Amino acid sequence: MSPAMRVVESRFLTYKRTWRFGLTTSFVNPVLFLLAMGVGLGSIVDKGADAASTLQGVDYLTFLAPGLLAATAMQVAAGESTYPVLASVKWNPVYRGMLATPLHVGDLVAGQLLWTSLRLLQTTVIFLAVMGLFGAIESPLALAAVPAATLTGLAFAAPICAYSASLERDTGLSTVLRFGIVPMFLFSGTFFPISQLPTVLQWIAYLTPLWHGVDLCRTLCLGTAGLLASVGHVLYLSVWFAAGTWLAVKAFEKRLIL
Amino acid sequence: MPERAGRPNLVEARGLTKRFGSFTAVDGVDFDVAAGEAFGFLGPNGAGKSSTMRMIGCVSPVTEGKLRVLGRDPAIDGAEIRARLGVVPQEDNLDSELTVFENLLVYGRYFDLPRSVIKPRAEELLEFVQLRDRADDRTEPLSGGMKRRLTIARSLINEPEVLLLDEPTTGLDPQARHVLWDRLYRLKQQGVTLVLTTHYMDEAEQLCDRLVVMDKAHIVAEGSPRELIAQHSTREVVELRFPAGTQDTLLHLLDGVATRIEVLPDRVLLYTNDADATVAEVHRRHVVPENIVERRSTLEDVFLRLTGRSLVD
Numbered sequence: 001m002s003p004a005m006r007v008v009e010s011r012f013l014t015y016k017r018t019w020r021f022g023l024t025t026s027f028v029n030p031v032l033f034l035l036a037m038g039v040g041l042g043s044i045v046d047k048g049a050d051a052a053s054t055l056q057g058v059d060y061l062t063f064l065a066p067g068l069l070a071a072t073a074m075q076v077a078a079g080e081s082t083y084p085v086l087a088s089v090k091w092n093p094v095y096r097g098m099l100a101t102p103l104h105v106g107d108l109v110a111g112q113l114l115w116t117s118l119r120l121l122q123t124t125v126i127f128l129a130v131m132g133l134f135g136a137i138e139s140p141l142a143l144a145a146v147p148a149a150t151l152t153g154l155a156f157a158a159p160i161c162a163y164s165a166s167l168e169r170d171t172g173l174s175t176v177l178r179f180g181i182v183p184m185f186l187f188s189g190t191f192f193p194i195s196q197l198p199t200v201l202q203w204i205a206y207l208t209p210l211w212h213g214v215d216l217c218r219t220l221c222l223g224t225a226g227l228l229a230s231v232g233h234v235l236y237l238s239v240w241f242a243a244g245t246w247l248a249v250k251a252f253e254k255r256l257i258l
Numbered sequence: 259m260p261e262r263a264g265r266p267n268l269v270e271a272r273g274l275t276k277r278f279g280s281f282t283a284v285d286g287v288d289f290d291v292a293a294g295e296a297f298g299f300l301g302p303n304g305a306g307k308s309s310t311m312r313m314i315g316c317v318s319p320v321t322e323g324k325l326r327v328l329g330r331d332p333a334i335d336g337a338e339i340r341a342r343l344g345v346v347p348q349e350d351n352l353d354s355e356l357t358v359f360e361n362l363l364v365y366g367r368y369f370d371l372p373r374s375v376i377k378p379r380a381e382e383l384l385e386f387v388q389l390r391d392r393a394d395d396r397t398e399p400l401s402g403g404m405k406r407r408l409t410i411a412r413s414l415i416n417e418p419e420v421l422l423l424d425e426p427t428t429g430l431d432p433q434a435r436h437v438l439w440d441r442l443y444r445l446k447q448q449g450v451t452l453v454l455t456t457h458y459m460d461e462a463e464q465l466c467d468r469l470v471v472m473d474k475a476h477i478v479a480e481g482s483p484r485e486l487i488a489q490h491s492t493r494e495v496v497e498l499r500f501p502a503g504t505q506d507t508l509l510h511l512l513d514g515v516a517t518r519i520e521v522l523p524d525r526v527l528l529y530t531n532d533a534d535a536t537v538a539e540v541h542r543r544h545v546v547p548e549n550i551v552e553r554r555s556t557l558e559d560v561f562l563r564l565t566g567r568s569l570v571d
Contacts (some may be wrong), residue, residue: 001370010364014355093351098344099317101368101416102337258278258318 003103007111008118010094011084022079022119027126031071034134037191039062054193058138060221065136066221067190069127070146070152070213076123077153078181080116081160082173091164095256105252109245113157120153121146131221139223147233148220152213155237156181158244165251184210189218209240265293266329268420268451269314276309284540285307285475286323291420296442296452298466300459301559305472309350309422314453316340328419334483341369344418344450348425350398350405358384359393362415369416383411397546403434410441421445423454427461437524439464444550459557471557473565483557490563491555492517494533495498498526498540498547507546514541522561529559 001009015022042060045051055063065073065162088095095108124146131137160176167173188194188210205211216233219225260526276284284306291297295454299307312318313325314330316339325332327339352361359380366376384390387407397405406426413421425547427435442465448453456462463483471479471486479486496516500508505526512519516528516536526547530536533552541548561567 001367003370006364006367006370009367010353010356013360013364014353017355030468092354093349094353096317096347097353097365097412098353100315100340100343100347101365102341102370103368104337258312 003107004110004114007098007103007108008115011111011115027123027130030068030127031130033068033254034061034065034130034136038134038136039066043052045233054196056193056218056222056224061134062136062138063218063220065131065134065190066145066218067214069124069131069221070210070217071185071188071190072127073120073124073149073153073213074156074184074210075181076119077116077157078160078176080119081112081157082164082176084168085112085161085164086167086170086173089255093185095252099256100172106249106254108256109161109248109252113154113245113248116157117150117154120150120157124149124153137221138222141223141225142221144225145217145220148216149213151237151241152209152217155209155213155240155244156242158248160244162244162251165248184208187212202211209237212236266294267291267326268293268328269297269453270311270326271314271323274313274320274325275308275322276306276313276318277321278497282475284313287470287472287477289470289477289480291451291453293419293451294446294449294456295467296446296465298453298462298469299454299455300457300466300469300561301460301472302457306475307472308424310472311422311453311455314478315343315345315422317345320458341416342419344413344416344421346406346409346413346421346423346426348428348455350409352405352408354396354398357396358389358396358400358529361397362412365412371416379415379417380411383414385527386414386444387411388437398564401434403430403437406430406434406438409443410438414445418450420451422451425455425457428457435461459561469557471561471564473561473567474512478564479560486557486560487555489560491559492529493531493535493555494529495553495555495559496533496536496540497549497551497553498528498545499524499549499551500526500547503521511543511545512540515543518563520559527559527562529555539569544568 038061042064045060098108099105127144128146130219163176164173187197188205188208194205194211197205214234216230267290271287271289273286273288274284275282275286281422287310299310301307309318313320313332314327316327316336320333328342330339332339351366356364362380362383363376366380370420386389386394387410389404389408389411392400392404397408400408427438430438442452452465454465466483468482470477479490481489509521514529518529520527520529528536537552
């Protein structure tokens, strides 16, 4: 079995004990969001004068759901890449134990990201099924939103891993959430089109990986995805993932190979 | 490379050096560990023992010098070497989220052993370290001694040829230490090569066939415990303890009473080959200490002689 899979195996043993909690963040929360914002708030939004044109001709729930899919992937990725990584370096220093075996630093990073991608797959498949139940899917292309959202998550997971592995204290973890994840969640097109933002903020939104993930997932689910734009989104997210992975390997080496 | 009694050297170091920035943790040390022996690094905290161990364990790159473990170069064959080593680190790094048994299971998997091999082996090892009845408990509530024993069991999951133990009994109570020593002694009898660090002289004397004394990144002496004592100390030691504040005023009365006199802040050590005669001489000179202890010379005395400091400071 590949070395990274052996790392995944050990994470799975832990996950078997805590999956109920994990399922809350990755499944129950988005469903509540869909209900409250998509159905509840959506009933008001859809009465707005120019709602249809701003929301690309669909009701608010259908507009919101794919955005939430991408944003949920981001949150699951952040969850897996913050505390578990720093803990494995520091409080429950299992990485040091692993490095005394034939495993390499690269295997630890690969295992961590592989594990995260499995969690992302699980989350996005369930999420997409729920979207189907809510009738919020417009096109069979929506199936491609599963790998799209997973890639979105990985674009966050890799650089956050690098950051977490370099921290001394856990206060830095909440900084990521406070100044990275939460603002992106709110202002990267999940809840409203970024055309509603002032121009400067629009350009900032374009730089965030989340906007690319949201737009990719949304156009796939609405069946409006253009080839060029989609390839652009995938490339942009892949660059974040690749650069983040490289940084993570460097950060792990710096922290663990003394 | 010279072999010891026909047994190959499993570890060979020449001019082995480890630097962290401008700080030199290990400064050009030479040593060999032969197959089947128990080899110790004795020295105070910060002497460079752990850095040396981490280099042998192929988890810390060698800065300079030559190191061969199991005949191979850690810089090239790190993973292949680690597959044949067992490591008991100074600080336990068991997975606190997993049970005792699961810790052995995942660790065996890191070595790519099939579960069918790991399971019976893990049960055997838990029996060996007397933790069988705790197999399904989480590791967190285990005592320090139990965690160490589990870490030893874990380090044996791949049936290593060399077992590296970094301060295996530091922080354990005397009973737990004796249980551990007994297990390590059995491993040695089974032919496992032991390499350990310690700052306890009794541990070194109990476990090590041969050891090096490290101080400030250097090896300052090498030999069996008996050889080291014969070479660097006398056969016996008389310890004199004086009422507080009076020690300095009485020192001149002790001139020439022993082969060598070591003055510590709290007591005076008289190195002699005949403790009884030395005590008689002390009495004859009308020196009246609060307390007199006669004992055999230990590695602590060797260390004191070589470095002018006691081991645990």
